[in-house]
Amino acid sequence: MGFGRDLKNSHEGLLKLQDWELKLLETVKRFMTQRVKSDKEYAALLLNMTQQTEKQETADYISTVSKSWSQVVRQTEALGRVMRSHADDLNSGPLHRLATLIRDKQQVKKSYQSLHQQLESHNHKVTRSDLEKLKGAYRQLSRDANSAKEKYREAMAKGREAERARERYDKATAKLHNLHNQYVLAVCGARMQQDEHRCRTAPALLDSLQRMQEDMTLALQSILEEYCEISSLLSDEIVKIHQEISAAVQQIDPLAEYQHFIDAYRSPETPEASVEFDTSLLDETDNLPANEILWNTLTVDSLQAMLSSTTEELSLTQQSLQTKEALADDLDAKIQTSQQNAERKSDCVLLLSQKLSLLELRQAVQSLRSSEARLSSQKALLDAKMAAAAASPPPPPPPPALPYEDDARSIGSTDKSKEKSSRFDTLRHSLAGMIRSPKAMLGSSTSQFFDVIPTSERPLAEQEWYHGAIPRTEAQELLRQQGDFLVRESHGKPGEYVLSVFSDDQRRHFIIQYADSQYRFEGTGFSTIPQLIEHHFSTKQVITKKSGVVLLNPVVKDKKWILNHEDVVLGELLGKGNFGEVFKGTLQRDKMAVAVKTCKEDLPPELKIRFLSEARILKQYDHPNIVKLIGVCTQRQPIYIVMELVSGGDFLSFLRKKKDELKTKQLIRFSVDAAAGMAYLESKNCIHRDLAARNCLVADGSVLKISDFGMSRQEDDGVYSSSGLKQIPIKWTAPEALNYGRYSSESDVWSYGILLWETFSLGVCPYPGMTNQQAREQVEKGYRMACPQRCPDDVYKVMQRCWQYNPEERPKFSELQRDLGAIKKK
Numbered sequence: 146m147g148f149g150r151d152l153k154n155s156h157e158g159l160l161k162l163q164d165w166e167l168k169l170l171e172t173v174k175r176f177m178t179q180r181v182k183s184d185k186e187y188a189a190l191l192l193n194m195t196q197q198t199e200k201q202e203t204a205d206y207i208s209t210v211s212k213s214w215s216q217v218v219r220q221t222e223a224l225g226r227v228m229r230s231h232a233d234d235l236n237s238g239p240l241h242r243l244a245t246l247i248r249d250k251q252q253v254k255k256s257y258q259s260l261h262q263q264l265e266s267h268n269h270k271v272t273r274s275d276l277e278k279l280k281g282a283y284r285q286l287s288r289d290a291n292s293a294k295e296k297y298r299e300a301m302a303k304g305r306e307a308e309r310a311r312e313r314y315d316k317a318t319a320k321l322h323n324l325h326n327q328y329v330l331a332v333c334g335a336r337m338q339q340d341e342h343r344c345r346t347a348p349a350l351l352d353s354l355q356r357m358q359e360d361m362t363l364a365l366q367s368i369l370e371e372y373c374e375i376s377s378l379l380s381d382e383i384v385k386i387h388q389e390i391s392a393a394v395q396q397i398d399p400l401a402e403y404q405h406f407i408d409a410y411r412s413p414e415t416p417e418a419s420v421e422f423d424t425s426l427l428d429e430t431d432n433l434p435a436n437e438i439l440w441n442t443l444t445v446d447s448l449q450a451m452l453s454s455t456t457e458e459l460s461l462t463q464q465s466l467q468t469k470e471a472l473a474d475d476l477d478a479k480i481q482t483s484q485q486n487a488e489r490k491s492d493c494v495l496l497l498s499q500k501l502s503l504l505e506l507r508q509a510v511q512s513l514r515s516s517e518a519r520l521s522s523q524k525a526l527l528d529a530k531m532a533a534a535a536a537s538p539p540p541p542p543p544p545p546a547l548p549y550e551d552d553a554r555s556i557g558s559t560d561k562s563k564e565k566s567s568r569f570d571t572l573r574h575s576l577a578g579m580i581r582s583p584k585a586m587l588g589s590s591t592s593q594f595f596d597v598i599p600t601s602e603r604p605l606a607e608q609e610w611y612h613g614a615i616p617r618t619e620a621q622e623l624l625r626q627q628g629d630f631l632v633r634e635s636h637g638k639p640g641e642y643v644l645s646v647f648s649d650d651q652r653r654h655f656i657i658q659y660a661d662s663q664y665r666f667e668g669t670g671f672s673t674i675p676q677l678i679e680h681h682f683s684t685k686q687v688i689t690k691k692s693g694v695v696l697l698n699p700v701v702k703d704k705k706w707i708l709n710h711e712d713v714v715l716g717e718l719l720g721k722g723n724f725g726e727v728f729k730g731t732l733q734r735d736k737m738a739v740a741v742k743t744c745k746e747d748l749p750p751e752l753k754i755r756f757l758s759e760a761r762i763l764k765q766y767d768h769p770n771i772v773k774l775i776g777v778c779t780q781r782q783p784i785y786i787v788m789e790l791v792s793g794g795d796f797l798s799f800l801r802k803k804k805d806e807l808k809t810k811q812l813i814r815f816s817v818d819a820a821a822g823m824a825y826l827e828s829k830n831c832i833h834r835d836l837a838a839r840n841c842l843v844a845d846g847s848v849l850k851i852s853d854f855g856m857s858r859q860e861d862d863g864v865y866s867s868s869g870l871k872q873i874p875i876k877w878t879a880p881e882a883l884n885y886g887r888y889s890s891e892s893d894v895w896s897y898g899i900l901l902w903e904t905f906s907l908g909v910c911p912y913p914g915m916t917n918q919q920a921r922e923q924v925e926k927g928y929r930m931a932c933p934q935r936c937p938d939d940v941y942k943v944m945q946r947c948w949q950y951n952p953e954e955r956p957k958f959s960e961l962q963r964d965l966g967a968i969k970k971k
Contacts, residue, residue, distance in 0.1 A: 146404075148355035149348030151411050156261060158410040159354070163254040166358075170247045170365070177240045177372065184232035184376075191225030231375055239372040242494045246364055249497040253357050256501060260350055260508050264342065267512075271338040271519070272420055279328045280423060286321040287429045293317035319443035321430070326438055326448065329422070330455075333436075333526050334519040336420040341515035343417055349511045353504045357497075362399040364494045369394045438530040445539040452527045457916045459520040464918075466513040473506040605642075605674050606709065606780045608632070610699035613707075613779035616754040619761065620645045621652045628697020632657070632678060636750040639782045642674060648694045655688055706764055708776040713741055713787055723855060724748060724756040725783065729790065732775065739775055742786040753784065759854040760786045762831065770822030772842055772852040791850060793843030800838060800908035809935060811847065812904050813969045816940070818849035820965055823897060824958035826851070827890045832858050834888050836896040837877045838903040858888065875917035876910075880924060881952055891952035897961065898947025905936035939968045 152159065195218050293314040300310035373391045422435045433439065440448060480499050487496075605611050612620065614634040623631060624647035635641040635656075642657040644666075655666060657677065663670025664677045666688050671677040681688060681696050688694040716729040722742055730741040744756045763774035778785035793799055796815070800807070819841060826833060833854065840853035873883070879895035881887045899911050912920035912930060929948050932941040943964060949955045956964075 146407060148351035148407070151407050152351055153343075153347060154412040155410040158406075159351075160254070160258070162406055163250070163257075167247065167250055167254070170243065170250065173365075173369075174240070174243050174247065177235065177243060180376065181232050181236045181240060184228050184235065188225045188228035188232060191221055191228065195219075195222040195225065234375045235372065238375065239368045242364075242368050242371075246361060246368065246494050246497065249494075249501065250361055252498070253354070253361070253501055253504075256505060257350070257354050260505065264346055264350060264512070268338060268342040268346075272335040272342075276328075276331055276335055276420075279324065279331055280426060283321075283324055283328055283426050286317070286324050287426070290314070290317040290321045291429055315443070322433070322439045322441065322444050323447045325430075325433055326444055326451070328426075329436060329438055330451065330523045330526065332420060332422050334523050337519040337522045338515060339417070339420050341518055346508075346511050346515050350508055353507055357500060357504055359399040359402065360497065360500055362397065362402045364497060366394065366397040366399070368494065369397075438526060440530055440534045440539055442539045442541050448527065448531065452524070452531060455520055455524045455527060457918070459517065459524055460916075460918060462513055462516050462520060466510065466517060469506060469510045469513060473503060473510055476503050476506060602673075603675060605632075608675055608678075609701045610678065611674075611780075612700075612702045614639070614753075614782055614784055615779050616750070616757060617643075617645075617654065618754060619757065623700050624652050626698065628695060629700050630682075630696045630698070631700040631702075632674065634781065636753050639746060644678070644688065646688070646694050646696065648692070653692060653694055655692075655694075706760075706774070706776045707780075708778045708785075708787060709780055710778045710785065712776075713739065713778065713785060715741060724752060730787070732787070737775075738790045740788045740790045742788065744784040744786075746782045755855060756784065756786070759857070762854050762857050763788075766825070766829065766831075768822060768825040769848065770818045770850055771825060772850045791842035791844045791852070793845070793847075795839055795852075796841035796843055796849060797838035797903065797908050799843045800904065804907035807907065809937065810969070812935070813937075813940065813965060814847070815843075815849045816901055816904055817962060817965045817969055819851065819897065819900060820958055820962040822849075822851040823890075823893060824962050827893075827958045832888050832890060833893050833896070834858065834882075835874060835877070836893055836900055837874060838900055838908065841900070876912050876920050879952065880950060883921060889952065890958065891955050894947050894955045894958065894961070895952075897958070898944045901940065901944050901947070902930055902933060902936075905940065906933040907935065909933075937968065939971075940965070943968075 148159070198218050293310075293316075297307070297310040297314040300307040370391075373394060424435050427433050427435060438448065476499065480496055480503060483496055483499075606613075610631050612623075612631050612633045614636060616636055617633075620631060620633050623629070624645060626647060627649075629647040630644060632642060632644055635643050644655040644657060646653050646655070657674060658665050658667075661670070663672065664674050665671070666677075666681075667690070668686070669680070671680060678696070680686070682699070685695050685697075688696070712733050714731045714733060716731060719727045719729050719740065721727065725743040725745045725748075728741045728743065730739045731737070732739050742756075744753055748756070757777070757779070760774055760777045763772070767773070772791065773789040775787040775789060778787065819836075823833070823836065833851065834856040835853060836851070840851070842850045842852045844850055875883065877896045877899045879892035882892045902911060903909070912923070915923065927950075929945060932938070932944075936944075943956075943961065946956050947961075
């Protein structure tokens with residue numbers, strides 16, 4: 146009996162349980178605090194009594210009564226000192242450990258919620274979302290293939306352009322067959338993911354949570370035991386009372402603690418529906434087999450690529466799994482040793498944070514095992530097919546059936562519907578801009594009316610102290626002295642507003658409550674947030690009685706960089722970034738063309754913070770070889786970062802597209818531009834961490850600009866440490882960063898050497914023919930890429946200096962700019 150086996154569908158119940166336990170611990174903490182206070186007051190009273198008594202005594206004579214009385218007074222004074230000592234021991238012992246336990250229990254709940262959300266999100270993506278996307282594409286390609294088949298029939302019947310029709314049919318069929326294979330693999334992986342999630346990953350999380358809960362129950366028991374020991378006064382009456390308390394404490398049994406809860410929230414035994422191949426997809430296809438890989442002349446190349454990609458991903462997953470398992474085993478051993486060396490059971494409270502880290506590591510291991518099993522099942526399916534087909538060449542796809550006269554279809558409706566949709570989208574964007582900007586709708590005269598409205602009556606977005614959806618960390622950086630305040634939209638809960646204040650040397654955050662159409666903290670309600678803030682600011686009324694916080698200084702937003710969403714009109718889609726879509730846009734104030742990066746509203750708060758970190762870094766920089774920030778739109782969701790529009794696009798695509806036109810002199814000029822931009826960043830202690838051709842842009846006049854600062858860090862000492870290789874560009878990253886997580890300008894110089902190689906190879910992927918892992922291993926053995934065909938020897942020598950294994954031996958960017966500038970002049 147346990148969480149993992151019996152509570153698979155009781156997530157909400159578990160959250161209620163943890164909330165209830167936290168309330169109980171807070172009650173225990175208040176109780177102990179009152180006990181410490183009362184014992185100190187009692188001790189002070191006893192000591193005061195003895196001091197008053199000593200003042201009243203006279204030294205006229207000595208008697209047995211006076212001696213006895215003096216002993217009584219002295220013992221009473223000793224009792225006061227004992228009581229004061231007990232109060233101090235209670236405060237530094239059980240009460241301190243209880244506060245630690247409460248913090249750890251809050252962190253356990255937070256970690257459980259986060260891990261549960263990640264598991265559910267990943268499981269839903271693999272078993273539902275990804276499959277639904279593939280199914281939609283499958284149906285579309287089926288229709289496309291059928292359409293091509295019909296056109297081929299017509300061409301055969303008419304005897305005109307049959308060969309071209311056949312080529313179109315082959316292409317459509319190839320797309321369908323390749324997608325079919327992807328769908329078969331996805332179903333295979335989803336089935337395995339579902340089994341792993343149901344049978345291992347989710348139960349492992351629940352069992353880990355139960356173990357943490359039981360450890361915390363044991364820790365609470367030890368705290369209460371120590372409380373009993375310290376607070377006992379050994380009188381018959383009090384001993385009897387404390388015996389009852391001790392007996393009650395001894396009733397605590399961590400193993401039986403959750404028995405009633407499990408019985409109340411036991412999950413039903415109904416089995417989850419298994420993931421199966423949707424055979425309805427085959428209704429309109431030419432006898433494609435369900436759950437079977439197609440191997441023919443149309444799919445052979447993609448199957449080999451799939452197998453290679455799956456094998457590489459499986460290898461990386463297995464390596465990461467081994468690393469995580471080793472870390473978990475080491476931490477487990479340390480915890481066991483610390484438990485054995487603990488003098489008291491209550492000391493184990495201090496190990497709970499380590500146990501929480503172990504829980505998260507174990508969950509990461511279980512998740513990697515699920516990924517390993519899923520990838521292994523897909524690889525096995527591909528291996529089996531490739532092995533069975535190895536003895537013979539791939540067959541051609543089946544030919545289409547002969548055409549019939551009554552199978553003709555009308556042509557042209559699709560283009561008309563697309564044209565209609567485009568006109569509708571244009572109208573919708575125009576109306577949206579008018580609705581969002583009332584000043585624009587009402588004209589310039591009405592704009593003056595807006596400017597004379599009292600401050601508290603203006604909309605929230607127009608308040609100078611409202612900073613929109615900025616991250617909590619950025620808000621805290623803006624609060625620097627007593628009484629500083631601002632209002633922001635919560636990142637974790639869009640639509641909820643937070644007042645952030647600096648008070649008594651700490652940053653405090655208050656959720657603005659909204660109920661019955663009124664905004665308030667704990668007192669009077671107001672119909673708008675500006676009225677609420679104006680009331681507290683002007684009257685200096687405390688935000689809450691408990692906090693005693695008063696609003697003194699509104700922190701005004703930086704208008705230089707803040708834009709309203711209405712200031713930007715989105716245009717055509719340019720592409721997709723790591724956090725959302727990128728659009729071409731127009732800045733309304735001067736009709737300037739800009740690039741607009743958008744952030745998905747459903748991203749976790751930590752990713753939204755990473756999204757805005759690029760803008761926070763670029764605010765500080767102004768250099769012709771660094772892409773320029775125009776502003777940010779954080780007043781509401783979705784958040785925008787507005788940047789200069791660089792007409793030439795990314796450098797990698799530019800190299801590949803213009804490779805026949807580019808001269809060596811021009812390539813050197815691009816290299817100097819990149820070195821100049823990086824030298825500027827180096828002077829600002831900025832570490833880019835993702836320097837590559839794909840992250841550079843080509844502006845008018847063939848000027849190269851450094852871009853994409855999503856992974857960048859600005860450190861005072863010029864060194865940034867990070868662990869993990871997730872989303873790290875392996876082939877561009879220096880060895881010390883891959884091995885030890887140490888990033889610096891020296892590691893950027895290594896990446897710059899790779900950028901030089903990309904430049905003079907005209908966009909070839911580095912370490913051609915090698916996987917990420919193979920390239921990493923070869924670099925460790927001393928391998929360095931050969932000189933590209935178009936590369937001058939002097940430039941190749943610069944590359945080799947950039948690729949020195951020891952970071953201290955690599956040149957500075959200022960040296961690279963100087964040396965390449967000299968080469969350009971030759």
